[in-house]
Amino acid sequence: MKVIRSLSEFKLEPSVVALGTFDGVHIAHKKVIEKVVKTAKEKGLQSVVYTFSNHPKELSDVETPKRLITPEQKISIIKKLGVDILIMVPFDETQLNMQAEVFLVDIVLKNINAKHIIVGYDYRFGKNAKGCVNMLKQYQAEYGYELEIIDPIRKDGILISSTLIRQHLLSGQVASANELLGRKYDIRGKVIHGKHMGRKLGFPTVNLKTDYEMSVLRPGVYMTETIIDKKVYPSVTNVGFNPTFNQTDFNIETYILDFDGDLYGETLDVLFIRFIRKEIRFDSLDALIEKIESDVQLTREFFGL
Known part of the structure; x- marks a missing residue:
């Protein structure tokens, strides 16, 4: 797996890309990434994951969540899922202030060369998080990419999230957290x-x-x-x-x-x-x-x- 750490480093061959923070790379995140790998193989394209080396909330006024994994662990977990290229860049002022359409066109479609985009149901992007799955749907015909949205994933009726995993860990419920992480x-x-x-x-x-x-x-x-x-x-x-x-x-x-x-x-x-x-x-x-x-x-x- 090739790891790219800067927005200025790459211009890729046609690809299938997963977009997200993937905080903790829990079992719901893995579903998205595994779908990217499977689709890329079916289409003969590269499988790409675009994510961050830090948490986007570090640049906001709200309290930054404690990290579930280090950047090195994140790389290791995603590599095991069979991804061809991991783009893991710092979420910085450039990312924070990038308009949603600029991110989609300049980064995702031009640099990543995405022909097929896969995201979770609640994915947001761009300045003030104005970009969302509905925007991706709206631009689909204009820019000619395929879009796939992964529905919420639940375990025992409970929505899987990094926030819930943190709550389990903070209360000592390690076994419950491990079930949602899909690993120890x-x-x-x-x-x-x-x-x-x-x-x-x-x-x-x-x-x-x-x-x-x-x-x-x-x-x-x-x-x-x-x-x-x-x-x-x-x-x-x-x-x-x-x-x-x-x-x-x-x-x-x-x-x-x-x-x-x-x-x-x-x-x-x-x-x-x-x-x-x-x-x-x-x-x-x-x-x-x-x-x-x-x-x-x-x-x-x-x-x-």
Whole structure:
């Protein structure tokens, strides 16, 4: 898959394109992208996804949603769906102020060379989000492209959305979030030196450096899986502020079961499976150790270890 990161970089061969923010690339987003890949193969055209490396709301007055995935994770997920070309550009002032028809004509039809456009039912684009699926329908005959609109996708009668996934994660409902994502929620981070408190307690942990924008999870303790050199290890992960030690920084630290090795400087993926408990301030280290032992035992039983 070719990745294009600038509007000035490309002029493509005839293509089928998916347009959208694809925040989290959840199962509804995947339906759109999979349709693009399938249609492009049927028509003998390139499959293209046009999206952003950041969230468009970063340039608005409203609060920017916490990121569900990093740009690198977004690239990796879309690549696995079989896309030929991913255009992932920053949503900047140029994008913010581009008139909807200019975006359609200059970017989508000229640069991307789209012959077939596929979008979700609620897709919006252009300055002040004035562009919508109705506009795409109106210009279809004039500019000669095919248009396909993907209907709302529901699971158990509930509309799938990135907002709902965030709500699940913020309330600790990881399994529900995973169902809507179509995969396990994954935090990727670089292993850094912490205060080594876990080692002193008998449970050496790896501390992950991540962007605070990724702090979507409810603070607490989770059953997780940690991937090391493509091997999956059951793990117990604490997310939050470690109230027993009066820490003020947001931390993600993982105790990897049955693993002993130096991981400093490595980039790891931690996949979240199940919420165990909320963060607790313990009156003594012995009480904390006893609770950690219980968390680890629950995790061992869950994984059948």
